[in-house]
Amino acid sequence: MNDKSCYEDELKKSGLKITKSRKAIIDMLVQSSHPITAEQIYLELKENEVEINLSTIYRTLEVLVDKRLVTKLNIMDNDRTLFEYNNLGHRHYLVCLGCKKIITIQGCPLESYEKSLEKQTQFAMSGHRLYLYGYCLDCQKKMID
Amino acid sequence: MNDKSCYEDELKKSGLKITKSRKAIIDMLVQSSHPITAEQIYLELKENEVEINLSTIYRTLEVLVDKRLVTKLNIMDNDRTLFEYNNLGHRHYLVCLGCKKIITIQGCPLESYEKSLEKQTQFAMSGHRLYLYGYCLDCQKKMID
DNA sequence: CTACATGCAAACCGTTTGCACCCTA
């Protein structure tokens, strides 16, 4: 409950109307421990008997990304876009190339590197994305069989 | 000349036939100092009076990616796929959010981090992607005006 | 009551595919 009102505050602060759809979509993002697709949001809401049109989901996500409440990711080179609620601050991702599982990693090894690069290139740095790829223990085991 | 025959060797080694199209596409990738799209390859070849069907370009790029001769990138969250010839080994990218210019960065600050993460997560790491975003000097100046 | 949100269906557009023909090895 507290959580919800917190998201409502975020919406208000951003000048967005608080609607049933938006709350449901944000809830879904918050509940998920890893980035998800627009379609996953659509399907899971549908399972919970909440039917929101896919285009509404895309539009909502777009607005939330604009307002910096949500981050948009293209982790796998091909795949569809993933979305994640921005409640954890800066983070990185570890992706299993076998089962496609995505693990969120807190902590950043790049702060000083970014600064040194800033000096070196005269860029005004505004951020970075780091994706690490590998095979999780389960998939390593499967590969032996 | 030497360069070309070198790429021909790479093709042969990978068990691929050496065709006019493939040579032209690889040439275009090699000449470019930064990752480019399939369409850019198509258009630039066309300017040089070499017309190769777009689907051939996509198919060629796909094969080259399979053979690890080319890397496929999704740097901007939305944008189309970029391709780059793998003649420089491991590298990272610095992207200007203003003019979309992409600068390739040699050297990697993440080798030891990757190893420590490997121990910590029991993942068998196979690589990573690092994209840094910011504004280049030119774009910073433009923003003042 | 008004401006923003939503549903629906159609468009969009980068990429992929099926098939007939071509050309390298």
Added chain:
DNA sequence: TAGGGTGCAAACGGTTTGCATGTAG
């Protein structure tokens, strides 16, 4: 000359958009 490579046109699929209707503030 066989099997991979290419051109062409059509399909695909994730995402966006136009428009009429609904609803939060």
